[in-house]
Amino acid sequence: MILNEIIENILSASNIILVTHISPDGDAIGCTIAMYKALKLLKKDVKIFIDDDIPDVYKFLPNSDKIERPYDKNADIIVVIDCADKDRIGNAQELLKKDIISVNIDHHISNTLYADINYVDTNAASAAEIIYQIIKLLGINFDSDISTCLYTAIVTDTGGFMYNSTTAFTHEVAADLINNGAPVSYISDKIFHNITYNKIKLIGRALDSLKLYKNGKIACLEITKKDLDETNSKVSDIENIVNYGRDINGVEVAILLVEKDDEIKVSLRSKEKVDVNKIAQIFGGGGHIRASGCSLKNSLEEAKIQILNKIKDIINEG
Amino acid sequence: MILNEIIENILSASNIILVTHISPDGDAIGCTIAMYKALKLLKKDVKIFIDDDIPDVYKFLPNSDKIERPYDKNADIIVVIDCADKDRIGNAQELLKKDIISVNIDHHISNTLYADINYVDTNAASAAEIIYQIIKLLGINFDSDISTCLYTAIVTDTGGFMYNSTTAFTHEVAADLINNGAPVSYISDKIFHNITYNKIKLIGRALDSLKLYKNGKIACLEITKKDLDETNSKVSDIENIVNYGRDINGVEVAILLVEKDDEIKVSLRSKEKVDVNKIAQIFGGGGHIRASGCSLKNSLEEAKIQILNKIKDIINEG
Numbered sequence A, B: 001m002i003l004n005e006i007i008e009n010i011l012s013a014s015n016i017i018l019v020t021h022i023s024p025d026g027d028a029i030g031c032t033i034a035m036y037k038a039l040k041l042l043k044k045d046v047k048i049f050i051d052d053d054i055p056d057v058y059k060f061l062p063n064s065d066k067i068e069r070p071y072d073k074n075a076d077i078i079v080v081i082d083c084a085d086k087d088r089i090g091n092a093q094e095l096l097k098k099d100i101i102s103v104n105i106d107h108h109i110s111n112t113l114y115a116d117i118n119y120v121d122t123n124a125a126s127a128a129e130i131i132y133q134i135i136k137l138l139g140i141n142f143d144s145d146i147s148t149c150l151y152t153a154i155v156t157d158t159g160g161f162m163y164n165s166t167t168a169f170t171h172e173v174a175a176d177l178i179n180n181g182a183p184v185s186y187i188s189d190k191i192f193h194n195i196t197y198n199k200i201k202l203i204g205r206a207l208d209s210l211k212l213y214k215n216g217k218i219a220c221l222e223i224t225k226k227d228l229d230e231t232n233s234k235v236s237d238i239e240n241i242v243n244y245g246r247d248i249n250g251v252e253v254a255i256l257l258v259e260k261d262d263e264i265k266v267s268l269r270s271k272e273k274v275d276v277n278k279i280a281q282i283f284g285g286g287g288h289i290r291a292s293g294c295s296l297k298n299s300l301e302e303a304k305i306q307i308l309n310k311i312k313d314i315i316n317e318g
Helices: A002-010 A026-041 A085-097 A128-139 A144-157 A166-178 A184-192 A199-208 A225-230 A276-280 A301-315 B002-012 B026-041 B085-097 B129-139 B144-157 B168-179 B184-192 B198-207 B225-230 B274-282 B298-317
Strands: A015-020 A046-050 A077-081 A103-106 A118-119 A211-213 A218-223 A253-258 A264-270 A291-296 B015-020 B045-049 B077-081 B100-108 B119-120 B211-214 B218-223 B251-257 B266-269 B291-296
Touching: A002 A077, A002 A118, A002 B015, A015 A026, A015 A085, A026 A046, A026 A077, A026 A128, A077 A085, A077 B198, A085 A276, A103 A199, A103 B119, A128 A166, A144 A166, A144 A184, A166 B168, A199 A218, A199 A225, A199 A264, A199 B198, A211 A225, A218 A301, A225 A253, A253 A301, A253 B291, A264 A301, A276 A291, A276 A301, A291 A301, B002 B077, B002 B100, B002 B129, B015 B026, B015 B085, B026 B045, B026 B077, B026 B144, B045 B266, B100 B129, B129 B168, B129 B298, B144 B168, B144 B184, B168 B266, B198 B218, B198 B225, B225 B251, B251 B298, B266 B274, B266 B298, B274 B291, B274 B298, B291 B298
Parallel strands: A015 A046, A015 A077, A077 A103, A103 A118, A218 A253, B015 B045, B015 B077, B077 B100, B100 B119, B218 B251
Antiparallel strands: A211 A218, A253 A264, A264 A291, B211 B218, B251 B266, B266 B291
16 A cells, blocks of 8 residues: 555656665665666656765666755655665755655664655665665566665675575565566676775784683674774775674674774674673663674773673673 | 486395495485484394495484495495585496496586486485485474585585575475474584584684785685694684685685695685686686686796786686
């Protein structure tokens, strides 16, 4: 019912704005560009506004060059994709106050239903699974551009079809996208096999620092300012390095400590039992049960002892 | 036609032996155990013979404890799965000489058609896609055991649905296996997020040694005897470490040199252009166009210079 209402509103609109969240990921970018191409095929006047930089890794996607920073523009309808909260769309949220019909298409359980028409499917592993259905309902034949963007969205938001959220429908959509021209190994190469030399050297430094505690239940990795400087690394290169600790057999909690100018940035991951969100909150941070973070105004060594002791206590209690 | 002949032979047999190749991987193990369970549901007398150790990582698979080393046994039919050549089944090939109907089910283009009945589908991304069809044709309802084994086979043989071999059918099979009880994130955790501490430390050593040559087109990694000893690593821990070099952006050829007692083991990978099989053959080794290996009776430093010079020449010519 709601999907039909969305379809009717899109079909009757002439000018359409597409937006997604800041710090855009593969799902956010893939969905908005796929939708852009679909609406272009319907001869609509379409704009994509994202209030942030587009990571280089997604610039191979067809029509990624059509993404603009938001500016004040009138339209008949604004479609917000993959945004749990309107604050997440940055300055583009100004458009929601205007006399423009707003549509909210998302898969996050925390969605605040901020638009005129809200469609939130929390069973979808990615927003792309919903956009796939919408483009089908719009009566558009999938081309290679649309298929490439949506396959990229799915493969990134499911960690390569590995996360718990992956369903039979996820694979059914992937199958259809391949039939319509999504190039599997090309996309994998661009997304997963395209690491910088600096990041590889930084991973090496972090792995050298790896130590296990508490009979192998805790893994701790460190990245010092010297490591960052000598490997010429950016903060964005740190992403996911903590997973090397979590992925060790027997480890329940992994810690990554990163020495910044005036504080220690701490990333926490857990496998099955420990709520690392609670641990991060003790130190003024937060996140999710299995992935969280906080910052400490200590030396690296002091921060490590504080975090380690807290985790040891929690494992002892559990 | 051939599939029907296989089905008829299996259905009319009472005693069935299943075998697969030595150095068994996820596809080999997953397929034979899935087939074992299917034939057990048909009340057949089934044995699985694999002439090698089963990697620990696959021991979570249901019925993996039913795998035996081969011994002389009579049966009505022997089904060889995922073996391009009969030498690859080790001592179990003795059974092919007996008065037993042999069936060869595979997806490798190099298959030598060594059995009485041969079914080789080179379009299949994994042998599991063929076994899936055979179990369907046998009229068996997929249970969680069968689905778990075949999903594991597919996810490992396609590198997590990333290799070029992945087709729409691959995803369609994956979807059906999830509908029949394959637990996606449990399998991913067991296969991809279950690394030993020793292997992580060895990866760190290898990444520290990483150097780029030829304007970043060649990546070279080294593992010394000291690295192996000090990280308490096994040779099997070396697997895939060369991929860290290949996955760097701009790199065309990656080299991993491993210092063994009396020789240097060399692994070679390429991205798009260089035929590393040809390079390995120059040094008495071989493999595939994008993945090959050889051994040199030099010091690590001498071996490195020889291999590097040969690759530089080939890149200059290309």
